[in-house]
Structures are given as structure tokens and as C-alpha cells.
Amino acid sequence: MTNDEARGWRGLPSEVRALTGVGFMVALGFGLVAPALPLFARQFGVDRALAGLVVSAFALMRLVMAPFVGRLVNALGERVLLATGIGIVAVSSLLAGLSQQYWQLLVLRGAGGVGSIMFSVSAASLLVRVVPDHQRGRAQGVWAGSFLIGTIAGPAVGTIAGFSLRAPFFFYAGTLVVAGTIGLGALRRSELAARRSVRTAPLALREALHSRAYLGALAASFAGDFALVGARTALVPQFVTDRLQLGTGWAYAAFLVTSVVSGLMLLPTGRLADSRGRRPAMIVGLLIGAAGFVILVGIPFVPGLLVAAALLGIAGAADSVAPGAVMGDVVAGRGGVVVAVFQMSGDLGAVLGPVIAGTIADAAGYGATFLVSAVVCVLPVFAVAVAPETLRRASRGAVEVAAEQVTDDPTPTA
Numbered sequence: 001m002t003n004d005e006a007r008g009w010r011g012l013p014s015e016v017r018a019l020t021g022v023g024f025m026v027a028l029g030f031g032l033v034a035p036a037l038p039l040f041a042r043q044f045g046v047d048r049a050l051a052g053l054v055v056s057a058f059a060l061m062r063l064v065m066a067p068f069v070g071r072l073v074n075a076l077g078e079r080v081l082l083a084t085g086i087g088i089v090a091v092s093s094l095l096a097g098l099s100q101q102y103w104q105l106l107v108l109r110g111a112g113g114v115g116s117i118m119f120s121v122s123a124a125s126l127l128v129r130v131v132p133d134h135q136r137g138r139a140q141g142v143w144a145g146s147f148l149i150g151t152i153a154g155p156a157v158g159t160i161a162g163f164s165l166r167a168p169f170f171f172y173a174g175t176l177v178v179a180g181t182i183g184l185g186a187l188r189r190s191e192l193a194a195r196r197s198v199r200t201a202p203l204a205l206r207e208a209l210h211s212r213a214y215l216g217a218l219a220a221s222f223a224g225d226f227a228l229v230g231a232r233t234a235l236v237p238q239f240v241t242d243r244l245q246l247g248t249g250w251a252y253a254a255f256l257v258t259s260v261v262s263g264l265m266l267l268p269t270g271r272l273a274d275s276r277g278r279r280p281a282m283i284v285g286l287l288i289g290a291a292g293f294v295i296l297v298g299i300p301f302v303p304g305l306l307v308a309a310a311l312l313g314i315a316g317a318a319d320s321v322a323p324g325a326v327m328g329d330v331v332a333g334r335g336g337v338v339v340a341v342f343q344m345s346g347d348l349g350a351v352l353g354p355v356i357a358g359t360i361a362d363a364a365g366y367g368a369t370f371l372v373s374a375v376v377c378v379l380p381v382f383a384v385a386v387a388p389e390t391l392r393r394a395s396r397g398a399v400e401v402a403a404e405q406v407t408d409d410p411t412p413t414a
Contacts, residue, residue: 015130016139018183019123023146025179026086026119029093029172030147031154031259035237035251037109040165042238044102052234052358057106059230059350061113062120066347069121070340078129082122083184088115090176097169117343125339128328137278137325141270144320145263152259208330208338213278216387217326218345219380220282224319225346227373228289228312230353232258236296236309239366243300250302254309261313262320269321277389278322278329285318286377286384293374297367315377 041051072081092112099105127143208214237251244250273281292311295304327342353373360369 015126016142019127020142020146022082022086022123022179022183023143024150024153025175025182026089027147027150028153029150029168029175031150031152031255032168033093033172034154034233035248035255036165036168038234038237039241039248039251041102041105043165044105046102047358048235048238048362049355049358050102051238052354054106054109055230055234055354056351057110058113058116059225059347061110062117063344063347063351065114065117066121066340066344067337069117070337072118073122073125073340078122078126079183081118082126083180085115085118085120085122086176086180086183088112088118090115090173090180093169093176094173097166097173117340117347121340121343124324124343128331128339137273137281137321138267138270140273140321140324140328141266141317144317144324145266148259148263148266148316148320152256152263154255154259205337205341208341211330212383212387213326213389214330214338214342216279216282216380216384217323217330218342219383220286220319221323221342221346222349223286223376223380224289224316224323224349226349226353226356227293227376228316228319229346230350231357231369231373231376232312234354235357235361235366235369238361239296240305243366244302244305246302250305254305257306257309258313258316261310262317265314265317266321269317270325273322273325278326279384279387279389281318281322282326282384283381285315285322286381289315289319290374290377293370293377296370300367 037054038048038051041054042048069081089112092108092115096105096108096112099108123143127139236254237248240246240251240254241248269281269285288311292308292315295308295311298304299307324342327339331338353376357369357373360372
């Protein structure tokens with residue numbers, strides 16, 4: 001870490017630092033479970049599509065529960081829901097590792113999704129509430145970085161899956177207990193994290209949906225979670241074992257490369273989003289993600305796998321930072337349902353991605369499904385390109401910023 005980065009880290013609110021600790025422990029376990037999950041499902045004798053459905057079940061329940069969770073955040077406060085959600089995921093993960101039949105694994109992963117959306121909406125609402133506009137891209141980068149560093153460490157200890165594909169679920173439950181302990185302890189004395197008796201009225205969803213910037217962020221979030229998260233998570237491990245005829249260690253290696261590259265790119269991407277605008281980061285990230293999937297098709301060998309994994313890591317960094325920064329600009333701290341709908345856009349992509357990708361792979365092969373994923377990455381580029389830039393120069397004033405976000409001024413400034 002450079003001196004500038006260290007100073008930037010110290011300049012962020014303490015709540016951001018607490019959330020990064022929680023995020024790291026959550027992602028540490030998830031990074032270990034993600035490559036093992038579809039392979040564990042295949043042990044029950046199901047095809048690729050049903051293996052992908054296990055990945056989708058988690059996101060499906062996040063999607064279904066998001067509107068209710070948004071209201072709960074407004075009513076109960078972020079801290080209570082954050083700890084409760086982590087607890088639900090921990091218990092469901094422990095029980096998933098004990099599954100004896102496919103349907104048990106499916107149901108328990110779905111239950112974990114309920115806790116996951118409680119955690120992520122609470123954390124995202126708190127993040128946009130405590131971080132000022134000019135730090136939002138960097139804060140999103142640090143927050144996303146905690147997850148990506150965790151997913152780097154997760155595959156690095158993925159050798160335990162070589163002994164049993166059940167072991168990662170037990171490990172995940174343990175890391176979640178640590179995450180909940182960190183969250184309750186670090187946020188307990190935070191005045192900003194505590195529920196306030198007088199809260200700013202949340203931004204109406206109808207008002208947010210009139211913002212083309214918000215709609216562009218929704219489209220980019222959907223595409224990223226469909227392709228860069230859902231399809232990649234469900235299909236790359238199976239592609240490695242089925243098509244490349246390699247061991248599960250190579251699936252973890254591909255995930256590790258993606259996570260490392262994303263981790264290295266998050267702070268630069270956050271600085272770019274804060275200094276040059278949110279749109280360039282989104283557009284470049286989506287196009288690089290499409291290129292990564294094309295390389296998987298065109299170079300179906302180990303070098304192609306590793307290059308594609310690196311490109312998908314760059315795309316993942318952009319997708320982790322820029323759409324969330326736009327959402328934060330639009331809500332301007334008035335989160336809740338609008339934040340939940342943003343989460344839903346990504347979850348919808350994460351639900352559809354594994355199932356559609358798995359179905360295409362069963363019918364037409366891995367090449368076809370990766371090409372479809374590339375197309376999904378490209379489709380939102382136009383919506384993002386024509387949306388107004390939400391980043392405004394600090395000297396123009398917070399009042400003018402808010403006015404431009406509501407009126408959706410189409411004139412870009414970056």
C-alpha cells in the first residue's frame with residue numbers, strides 16, 4: 001500500500017473500516033464454497049443445469065426478499081439486520097454441508113440467500129449513508145476489496161475440498177461467526193451505525209426510476225451478476241473439469257487469478273470513478289468482461305483460462321465499484337428500498353445466469369454459453385453511455401449535485 005492509499009484509508013469513516021473486516025470474513029468462506037458448490041451438487045447425480053440451480057437458489061431468495069428487507073432497514077436500522085443476516089447464512093451453511101440429498105442442498109442454499117440479502121442491503125445502506133460524495137467510489141472500492149481479498153484467501157485454502165466437498169461449508173459457517181462478532185463489536189459504539197430516532201426520508205423508488213443514471217446502473221449490475229458472477233461461478237469449474245479435463249485445483253486457480261486481479265484493480269478503479277466519472281469505469285469493465293468470455297471460447301486451454309480469468313477480474317473490479325457508486329450518488333444517503341432494488345437487479349442476474357448458462361451448455365456446449373455471457377456484458381453499454389454522469393465537481397456544491405441527480409441533467413461532466 002502506498003502512502004497516498006494509506007492516507008486515503010485513514011480518511012474514510014470508521015464504519016467503512018468495520019464493514020471491510022466483516023466483508024473479508026464473509027468472502028473468505030464464500031470464496032472457498034463457490035467453486036465447490038456446483039461440483040458438490042453434481043455428486044447427487046444431477047446435470048449441469050440443476051447444478052447451476054443450486055447457485056441460483058441463493059440469489060433467487062435474495063431477489064424475492066429484497067423489497068421486504070429494504071423496508072426492514074428503514075424500520076429497524078442497519079446494524080440489527082446485518083448481524084441477523086450473517087447468523088442465518090452461518091446456520092444454513094453448516095446444515096448445507098450435512099445435506100444427504102440434492103433437494104436439501106437446494107433448500108438450504110436458498111435459506112442462506114435470505115440472510116445474505118439482509119446483510120448486504122444493510123451494509124450497502126450504511127455505506128452510502130456515512131460516506132460523502134467525493135469518497136464514494138473509493139469507499140465502494142475498499143468495501144468490494146474486502147470481499148475480493150477474502151475470495152483470494154478462500155481459493156488459497158481450497159485444498160480442503162480435495163478431502164471432502166462438504167468441508168468448505170463448515171469452514172464458511174465458521175468465518176461467518178467471526179464476521180458477525182466483528183460487526184457487532186466494531187459497530188456497537190458507532191453513532192452513525194446506530195438506529196437514529198430522526199432519519200432522513202428515504203428516496204422514493206418512483207423518483208429513482210426516473211433517473212437514467214440509476215437505470216444504467218441497474219442494467220450494468222444485472223449484466224455483471226449474470227455473466228461475471230453467475231455464469232462464471234457455475235460454469236467455469238465444470239468447464240475446467242469437463243472440457244479441459246483438469247482437476248478441481250485448476251478451478252480454484254482460475255478463481256484465484258480473477259480475485260487477485262480484481263483486488264489489485266479495485267483502488268485504481270475507485271479513484272478513476274471518483275476523478276473521471278462513473279461511466280468510463282462501467283463501459284470499459286463491461287467490454288473487458290465480454291473479451292474474457294470470448295477468450296474462453298477461442299483458447300480452450302490452460303493459457304486461455306488464465307488470461308480470461310485475469311480479464312474477468314478486471315471487469316469484476318469495475319462492476320463492483322462503478323454501478324454502486326452511481327446508486328449512492330442518486331440516493332444521496334437516503335437508502336432503503338432504492339438500495340434494495342439495486343441489489344435486486346444484480347440478484348436477478350445471479351439467478352438467471354447460472355440456470356440459463358447451464359441450460360445452454362447442456363444443449364449446445366460451453367462455447368455457446370460463454371458467447372451468450374459475452375453478449376450480456378455488451379448489451380448494457382449503450383444504456384450506460386447515454387445516461388448522465390452522476391459525478392459532479394465538488395466546487396459546484398452539494399445542493400447543485402442533488403438537483404442535477406433528480407432532474408437527470410443529460411450533460412456529462414467527465
